[in-house]
Amino acid sequence: MKTRVLMFGWEFPPHIAGGLGTACLGLTKGLAKQGVEVLFVMPKASGDEDQSAAKIINASDVEALFDVVDVEEYWKNINFMEIGSNLIPYMDPEHFEKEVNERVKTGQREERIGFKNKYTFSGKYGANLMEEVARYAIVAATIARQQKFDVIHAHDWLTYAAGIAAKKVSGKPLVIHVHATEFDRSGENVNQLVYDLERQGMLAADRVITVSNLTRNIVINRYGIDSAKVVTVHNAVDFQSYKDMDVEKGVKEKVVTFLGRITYQKGPEYFIEAANKVLKAYPNVRFVMAGSGDLMNRSIRRVAKLRIATHFHFxxxxxxxxxxxxxxxxxxxxxxxxxxxFGISPLEAMRSGVPTIISKQSGVAEVLKHALKVDFWDVDALADAIYGLLKYPALSRMAGRCGLEEVNTLKWENAAYLLKHIYEEVKQN
Structure with missing residues (x-):
């Protein structure tokens, strides 16, 4: 009998802010090939999402019914209405401040959900994020009452409360998917509210899926979760829509690229310091930092201070x-x-045949043999690796060729195969 999964996410291609939406699409496509039917719930659908592998349910179209259990009880100890904090690093401080000011200026205050009310979610990572997380849980309970399914699957901390609410009303097993933890996003300066939401989701889950063994160890050791229910399923990458491009470079120099959010987690400062060292030995190169984030202005200032701005691009x-x-x-x-x-961008780079350097402190390092690996803090080793790939064409060609061959074996179908077996296990328990 075909397994039907009620899946909660926050974003889905083509409108995404990071790797989470990309992973959700890859997994749903892989699950469809395994014969698993997915109902994918998101706060705000745009109507142009890829529905070939999953039926999209727009939470903004759902009337929330208050006879669906005491979901409000779940939030009684959480003051979520007035959170003013940049909780997720998809929004830089300038955008966040603008968002908050806009709400203050316009007096924007949505009414609380009443009986048979709809709530229009922004579906973004904005100033009222915690309010939306809480409302999403209330709507999730309604959806769980209305739909038929075998398993609940919740992606990332934003949807864990929704997953718990759905489990309460349906009695169905809950699988939560940890794509990142608060320790990844904030180091040791964790937001206690987010940490508590993450831990509640992990404790309530019948199975916790982590995207790497690195993350699995954090879940067990920092959240105190029973290791028997924590399973690693590595991410992959979907190259079906990928087209080989022949692009005119525009510059004669070699190009070294950093692509990702310019935030603490991604280590942009180490890239800049390594660039400074490389330029002293190999000046015929340009460094590109592609992305935005809360450390962007600081990064620009550091590049200016090092006087390497003519070789550095944002x-x-x-x-x-x-x-x-x-x-x-x-x-x-x-x-x-x-x-x-985990880190999907190195896989995308390797698919383009680009020699790749990754930190040892990344989940993707567990599955890649043909990427050069350094400790994130070892700027000298990083500079040496960059210099070696620029200076020695044979090394660069081998890294590019072997990387391309390797990355083509990492398929979402393999991850989905493991997921299907996890679903079968929790259904039987």
């Missing part, structure tokens, strides 16, 4: 075809993340 946030164009122009790709639960 592109801002890139998505879709622009990402592929950037890789097509790159000679080396670097991901010096301080803490990376």
């Amino acid at each position: 592109t801002g946030f890139l998505k879709g075809q622009d990402v592929q164009k950037m890789f097509a122009q790159s000679d080396v790709y670097v991901m010096p993340s301080v803490s990376e639960p």
